[in-house]
Every structure is written in structure tokens, then in C-alpha cells.
Amino acid sequence: MGQPTIGHLDPAFVGMMDEMKQLLQYAFQTKNQLTIPVSAPGSAGMETCFVNLVEPDEKVIICQNGVFGGRMRENVVRLGAIPHMIEIPWGEAIDPNVLEDALKNCPDAKVVAFVHAETSTGVQADVKTLVDIAHRYDCLTIVDTVTSLGGIPLKVDEWEIDATYSGTQKCLSCTPGLSPISFSPRAVARIKQRTHKVQSWFLDLNLVMDYWGGNTKRAYHHTAPINALYGLHEALLILKEEGLEKAWERHAFHHRALKAGLEAMGLNFLVAPAHRLPQLNTIYVPQRVNEAQVRQILLNDYQLEIGAGLGSLAGKVWRIGLMGYACQLKNVIYCVNALEAVLESMNAPIHKGAAMNAINAVVNEKPH
Numbered sequence: 001m002g003q004p005t006i007g008h009l010d011p012a013f014v015g016m017m018d019e020m021k022q023l024l025q026y027a028f029q030t031k032n033q034l035t036i037p038v039s040a041p042g043s044a045g046m047e048t049c050f051v052n053l054v055e056p057d058e059k060v061i062i063c064q065n066g067v068f069g070g071r072m073r074e075n076v077v078r079l080g081a082i083p084h085m086i087e088i089p090w091g092e093a094i095d096p097n098v099l100e101d102a103l104k105n106c107p108d109a110k111v112v113a114f115v116h117a118e119t120s121t122g123v124q125a126d127v128k129t130l131v132d133i134a135h136r137y138d139c140l141t142i143v144d145t146v147t148s149l150g151g152i153p154l155k156v157d158e159w160e161i162d163a164t165y166s167g168t169q170k171c172l173s174c175t176p177g178l179s180p181i182s183f184s185p186r187a188v189a190r191i192k193q194r195t196h197k198v199q200s201w202f203l204d205l206n207l208v209m210d211y212w213g214g215n216t217k218r219a220y221h222h223t224a225p226i227n228a229l230y231g232l233h234e235a236l237l238i239l240k241e242e243g244l245e246k247a248w249e250r251h252a253f254h255h256r257a258l259k260a261g262l263e264a265m266g267l268n269f270l271v272a273p274a275h276r277l278p279q280l281n282t283i284y285v286p287q288r289v290n291e292a293q294v295r296q297i298l299l300n301d302y303q304l305e306i307g308a309g310l311g312s313l314a315g316k317v318w319r320i321g322l323m324g325y326a327c328q329l330k331n332v333i334y335c336v337n338a339l340e341a342v343l344e345s346m347n348a349p350i351h352k353g354a355a356m357n358a359i360n361a362v363v364n365e366k367p368h
């Protein structure tokens, strides 16, 4: 990112844009031509999907089981469209039957939207099943993959996702500020059939593609964040060098080690095992513990930041991220030991001295 800033139409930069598209296609496991980074953070990727695929007065079904489903609703309302919310308790997964019932009750819905990896709760969605149901009712799908890309299996083509947006700062371990997106040919066709102009000039993909799309001539749309894009290019190369499957395995393995250590200490997970995200571990705060004080001590004395609970989970849980470069054994060990030391100093009801053996047992299962 410290390399010289060259022009956004410089042939060397244009060459890097082409490579970037291929690297993103690999990360998303797609051949979608419209696979590019939006020049703004994950929230702008979300907005890109909604403003391009939804028109005023259209009905959109949103499955909400955390913070980000609520943001989707805001996008739909601000477009003059009609959100139909499926409210799921935070910490639980989206029930496919509930989506099917909602589609039966709302036969003219045009789009179904949900989050693959809910960062606010640590819940994973069964994307393929939900997309299949949406397609049976002629809906396009918008899937938030901000926290899943590079961390857990995500197969845009195989699962037939129509539009997805991600972020750079989660399992890609890049700096924040860009949002990789991918649109299927079916989604592109929907954009072409629109009767209203896309309400956002900046996010209108018809215009953005004049810059990112063309194999032949490229036209100025906005000044691309050149140095941020160098960073994403490098992050994607690192992912490719490791291999996507290896990165998924690494996240799963370190989650098992972290889980073993935390559970040996007597801490409990919020999310049922079948729906847990390896890269976002949500655990209940033990009774009589001041959760904010624990986070403050971890940050000030151990330079370790863990997340607080959000919304209805505020004060009740902690969220421990194991994403991208941070997802390493030394960090698992450091985190578990630091948490144990802080909880012990507060006389919290935990089992002392059991965590490291439990972590080692997981590590020893792994062939060296």
C-alpha cells in the first residue's frame, strides 16, 4: 500500500484491475463477470446490491437474526420498497421452513436477503438451502458475505447466489474500506430490465462497469482508491497462495482449539454447534462478572480486543474473532490464557488450569 500512487487509468493499474477480478472470482468461487471491489466499505456493498436490484414498491423478504438484517431493512425502506421481515431470535439460525412460509404468504416478493455469517451473533446460514427456496418462488437472492469470504466455505456459483457483497477487513485480513461484490448473469439481467433509474449515481453498476467492466475501453467513473486496491490485491494473492480450502480448514481447526480451551474453563457458547461460525465465537459472560471491565483489562493490559454483545445480547456475551491472519494457534493460546487470568483475578466461577490441556489435545489430533 506504500507503493507510488499511479493513475486510475494507467495501463499498469488496469492490468492489476483485471488480476483483481480473477482473484475475487477465485475467492468467491464464481465465474460471474460482474465481480469487482466497490470503492467503499461493506455497507456500500450492501447498498450496491439493494439499489441495483430493488425498485420502488417492490417487496423484499429479509431474514433478520442480528444487527445486519436490520441494516438491510433500512436500505429497502429508503428505496421506497416494502420490506417483509422474518424475525429470528438472535443467536439462532434461519429456519428454511419459515422462509418458505413467508414466500407463500408474499407471492409477489422479488428478492430474498439474508446474512451468511452474522458477525453480531456468530451464526452461520445454510445458504444453499435458502437460495434454493427463494428461487423456487422466483426471487433473486442478496447474500451478505462480509464475514464469511475466505473464512468458511462460500461457493457463489454452486449455490447459485444472485448477488453478494463482502468486506476486506474480516477473513481477508486487509485494511477496511473496500467491498468485493459479485452479481450473477440473472442479477445483471434484472438490472438491465429496470424501469426506474438506479437511485444512487455512485453505486449504479451500469456506470461503475464502464470503468471496471470493459475488456476494451475504460471510462472514468470515480478516482479509484489506488493504494487500498494494492492492499486488496495482495490480500487476495496471500489467500490464493494458501489455498481457499486450506484457509477454511485453518479457521475450523483454530476454532476447535479455542472452543476446547474456553469450554474446559467452563464457558458456554451461545450458538448451537451446527450453526456456529469458526471465525466469530460468541460465549456467555459468567455470572456476577462485569463484562465491560473484563474487556477493558484485556485491552489495556493484554492489548487484546474482544467484542461486546450487541442489541438484545448486550452485557450477556463476548464475541471472539478468529479471522484471517489473526487465526493462529499462538493467538488462541494467548486469548484463552489472558481471559483465564482476568477471570481468575475477579474470582469468577471458572475451572482453573484446564484450558491449556484441552487446547493441546486438539493440537495433538492434527497430523504434523
Ligand SMILES: Cc1ncc(COP(=O)(O)O)c(C=O)c1O
Pocket (backbone or CB within 6 Å): 041, 042, 043, 044, 046, 068, 115, 117, 118, 119, 120, 144, 146, 147, 167, 176, 177
Ligand atoms: C455481516 C456484516 N455485514 C455488513 C457489515 C458492514 O461492513 P462495513 O463496516 O465494512 O461497512 C459488517 C461489518 O462488520 C458485517 O459484519
